[in-house]
Amino acid sequence: GAGVSQSPSNKVTEKGKDVELRCDPISGHTALYWYRQSLGQGLEFLIYFQGNSAPDKSGLPSDRFSAERTGGSVSTLTIQRTQQEDSAVYLCASSSPPGTHTGYTFGSGTRLTVV
Amino acid sequence: KNQVEQSPQSLIILEGKNCTLQCNYTVSPFSNLRWYKQDTGRGPVSLTIMTFSENTKSNGRYTATLDADTKQSSLHITASQLSDSASYICVVSRWVTDSWGKLQFGAGTQVVVTP
Numbered sequence: 001g002a003g004v005s006q007s008p009s010n011k012v013t014e015k016g017k018d019v020e021l022r023c024d025p026i027s028g029h030t031a032l033y034w035y036r037q038s039l040g041q042g043l044e045f046l047i048y049f050q051g052n053s054a055p056d057k058s059g060l061p062s063d064r065f066s067a068e069r070t071g072g073s074v075s076t077l078t079i080q081r082t083q084q085e086d087s088a089v090y091l092c093a094s095s096s097p098p099g100t101h102t103g104y105t106f107g108s109g110t111r112l113t114v115v
Numbered sequence: 116k117n118q119v120e121q122s123p124q125s126l127i128i129l130e131g132k133n134c135t136l137q138c139n140y141t142v143s144p145f146s147n148l149r150w151y152k153q154d155t156g157r158g159p160v161s162l163t164i165m166t167f168s169e170n171t172k173s174n175g176r177y178t179a180t181l182d183a184d185t186k187q188s189s190l191h192i193t194a195s196q197l198s199d200s201a202s203y204i205c206v207v208s209r210w211v212t213d214s215w216g217k218l219q220f221g222a223g224t225q226v227v228v229t230p
Contacts (some may be wrong), residue, residue, distance in 0.1 A: 004158070042117065042222040043159075043204070091158055106158030 004107035023079040025094030038088040082114045138188040144198030151204040176186035
């Protein structure tokens, strides 16, 4: 597609439920990243995919968070047993090979609210 | 401690006026610095990218400067417009081959342009 697409744009869930967030990157972009942005805070790195593998998962805050990517394209971020502190905007970005200076493109994010 | 500090946290300016945002960083060794604009409810959009050898880069009414010796950058907005109301995020990376996930993000400066 023309840009990075994320769905849903908004999600309200009850504490303890599982949620799945989806990211559809720009066609041909091999690298995909998930970030989290809490209210008034900076962007927090979660996980990075190169193709279908995740060489860097260091940002996942707990074992309740997991992500996968299939076919080198769409990625899903799953949060199990959601907690109120999980409420944030989850941003996805994709780029051509890492190390280039061309920067990368963000999606519009999924705003997750855990009540 | 955040390796990228931005100031001010927020500012309000009158339409048509100029303003300057600051970014100080401690990331080392330094590769490049980017400024992003993030409208409410949207993902960040790249404004400028500068390597250590560049000390100024313009994009329309946005001009970024970089002093790699003092580890300071500024983003100057000329003749502000209402559409400039957004959060401006400074992002620093260590070296060109580093995983993008290791980018260091500032917390952003919230700019409000009033008529």
